[in-house]
Structure formats: C-alpha cells, structure tokens
Amino acid sequence: MRLGICQMQVTEDKEKNVGTAVEMIVEAAERGARLIVLPEMFTCPYDVNLFSEYAEDENGYSIRTMRSIARELGIHLVAGSIPEETPEGIYNTSFVMDDGGNIIGKHRKVHLFDINVPGEISFRESDSLIAGDSVTVIETPQCVMGVGICYDMRFPELSRMMALGGAEVLIFPGAFNMTTGPAHWRLLVRSRALDNQCYCVAASPARNPSASYVAYGHSMIADPWGSVVCEADASPSVITADIDLEAVERIRRKLPLLRNRRPDVYGWRSGV
Template structure:
C-alpha cells in the first residue's frame, strides 16, 4: 500500500475573493514544494463564512476559483481538495468541495449534505439553509495513493456518512471545515479522532485560520488523526502550511489487530429492526 504526503493549508480568509484565490494558490505551491501529493484547503476558502455573502461570491465549476486550482494542480502534479466554495447552479447555491486531479481535471465534487443550522443561546446562531441547498450523497474519489472520502465541516458530526464512505473503500476521510469558537474547542478534536477510530482510517480536518475581526471566527487547529485514533498533527489557530506522511500500511495493520469493520453485524443495524421486533 502506497504512502502519501498530505498538505494542509490553514488559510486566513478575507473579504477579497481574488486575494483569497491568490493566497490559496501560494499556499498550495508551498505545500507542493514540501513534497505534498494531495493538498487540502479549508471550507469557504474564497468567501467569508457568512450566509448573506454566499450568493454574491458564488460561481460554477468554470469560475475563477476552480479554474485557478485546476491550472495549479496540473502545473504542480498534485491532487487538490479545493476546500469548498459557494457553487452556483440553476437550482441554487451549494456549499461544494471540488476535487481536482493531478492533470487539472475535476475528479469529483462533494456538496455539503448536512447544512449547519444551529442555535446555542448566548453563543452562536447560524442557518446555512437560509441561503444554501443540501447535497444528497457521499463522495469517494480514487487517487494514485488510495481512495479518499470528502465531507464538509458539519458532515463530520454524522457518523453514518463517514461509514458510507469507508464501506465504499475510503482510506482517508477529509473534512474541510470552519468550526467556530464555541463548537471548536468542545468538539473539533473529539470528532476527528472519533471518525478515525470508528472507521480505522486517517481523518483530516482542515480549518480556516482564526481571524478575531471576522464576522464569523473560525477555530483553526487543523488536525490529522490516525487509524488508532491518535492525533498525529495539530496546528494552532494561526495561518500556516503543514505536511504529513500518512503511513497507509497502518490502516491494514489496525484493522487486522482490531477487526471492527469485519465484526460488524449490519443485519442488526437495519432501520426496520424495531418494526420487525414489534411484529413478532
């Protein structure tokens, strides 16, 4: 099984869309110069995380954000999980991660399945559903280095989606995100480690850098957890580029020694089990 070097771009996002594209490009170049095979950007890397701005910043797959990442991926010979952007479609706007292959082509896209609608009194209220549509499927992409599953931020809270991706062969789960200063300290590490541990794979969370002057303050702390559930990389709150070699053999080793996936009993977990029990 091949090893892979992953590049993480914890980027400070501003209100300047084209400045954000330029900054993202610079960080991807830096990660590639450090040997990264696959580079990940954060959620909404070209747009402030603000429901009132998503429509204004939205673009389709032929727009400047995806276009710049495609040119860069081909030039550098790397895969790019292009965080996410507001994707414009005839139906409306999605929160979408475009996955670009090393020839500069779109090899997949993930539209955020679970929209971030929360209300923590006195802390934070946010409703993505006011301006975004929800995606309707899991996303798993083949790369020369293994199969990669992609979700976006709030998607990580729903273990069923991660399990679907792993059952489809994903060996690395990647979540571009922007957890906030309420949910981040409480749950970010816990969720990344849990999804890695649940599925005995690598789990990668890539956040925006924290900007205390922004309308929405991201937590930062981009992180990688290994198949044993241990944290093998953690950033602080500031902007930075990080790389890490993922030892893919550790996935098979962990699954041999602690065969959780093999010991599953899906016939017990079926949603109609309670109905069958009542009928008996």
C-alpha cells in the same frame, strides 16, 4: 504519501483569497505534499448573507485557478469548498482535482449547519444553501478518499458509508467556530478516524477575530488508531505529514471493526 493542509486566512477579497491559497499550495508542494487540502469556503467569508455574492460554478475564476495550480505542480487537490452556483440554487461544494488539473469528483455538503446555541451562536446555512444528497468516495493513485464538509463530520453514518465504500482517508474541509471548535473539533476528528480505522483530515481557515464568523483553526490529521499525527494552532500555517496507508490495512486486520459489524441487528424495532 505526504499530505498537506493549508490553514489560510480568509478575507472579503475573493482574488486575494485565491492568491493566498495558491501561495500556500505551492509551499505545501515544495515540502513534498502530493495531496493538498484547503479549508471550507476558502474564497469568501463564512456568512450566509454573502454566499450568493461569491457564488460561482466550476468554470469560474476560483476553480479554474485551482485546476491550473494542480496541473502545474502535479498534485492532487481537495479545493476546500466554495459556494457553487447551479440552476437549482447554491451548494456548499468541494471540488477535487487530479495532477492533470482535471476535476475527478466533488462533494456537496449533505448536512446543512442549522444550529442555535442560545447566548453563543446561531447559524442557518439553509437560509441560502441547498443540501447535497450523495456519499463521495474518490479513487486516486495515492489513496481512496472520502470527502465531507464540516458539519458532515458530526454524522458518523456518512463517514461509515465512505469507509464501507473503500475510503482510506476521510477529508473534511471545515470551519468550526469558537463555541463548537474547542468543545468538539479534536474529539470528532479522532473519533471519525478511530470509528473507521482510517486517516481523518480536517482543514480549517485560520482564526480571524475581526470576522463575522470566527473559525477555530487547529487543522489536524488523526491516524487509524485515533492518535493525532499533526495539528496547527490558530494562525495561518501550512502543515504536512506522511500518511502510512499500510497502517490502515494493518489496523483493520488486527482489530476488524468493519468486518465484525452486525448490520442485521442495527435496524430500529419499536418495543425493544
């Protein structure tokens, strides 16, 4: 299976962003990618003060367009994420489409990005977003995928639940910044792949130094052994790589981490 990542430049113009996504999806498909991934908040700037302005539901312009291009090209698409408008509030949501343009799943970001690194960055998604509460595993003809969003990647419990649910590929649309990105992005992608003996795919926006929130870029794929398969730089780019799903089973058989787990001793006991 060939997988593609569209590391696109995100602007303040939603229609332009959607158009850029379509162009890059077409390029990835022309290179043979059958599963294509977009970055977090690909329709709008990553700014808590703007999410409500750009929010739309699954019947809105952005997701309708993504469904159409998936159907036209006959590809599966993880449409990064958008601010999803619902009666209860706005979620950071990733929609997944099959090759017929049908929505076959969605992940609502479970862990909201509320951090404060003095002198570096402060950000509070919870000021404008509400958190999802589900582990997302989706079966497709190509693979079984687990989907998380950005900050979700920092919590190994979520990735482990996806792996235990059958995921062979973990997919994280994300937007790490210039503080956390250089320090942790590559390490986390490799770690989640290594921990769960599966492929880990992380799709970032391209770096825009003039944006209010500057994404790190460096979209990448790591394999079940924890090695980097491919990695972009910071600029707009489409990267593709062939995924060997037999390697997942082969490595899990040779080094049976999941089978050798001891959940009977993992519960917290005070005084121990």
